[in-house]
Amino acid sequence: MYTVNVHQAKTQLSRLLARAEAGEEVVIARRGEPVVRLVVCKPRGARQPDVLKGKIAFPDSFFDPLPEDELAAWEGQ
Secondary structure, three states: OEEEEHHHHHHOHHHHHHHHHOOOOEEEEEOOEEEEEEOOOOOOOOOOOOOOOOOOOOOHHHHOOOOHHHHHHHOOO
């Protein structure tokens, strides 16, 4: 773990990013107290359309119009 203060982080951001990308954990501290941790983000997996198709069912009543009192509540009345 590599710890830097806020001023160093501002002036050396590119270097700190490179260290984090290399797998090192970088901690940014304010007045000697750790505030944030700079770590590499894990890449998201590829999105898969229709991954839930057939796994979720809505009853036909789901698409019915809302009752007047509930509709009024949604509209802030």
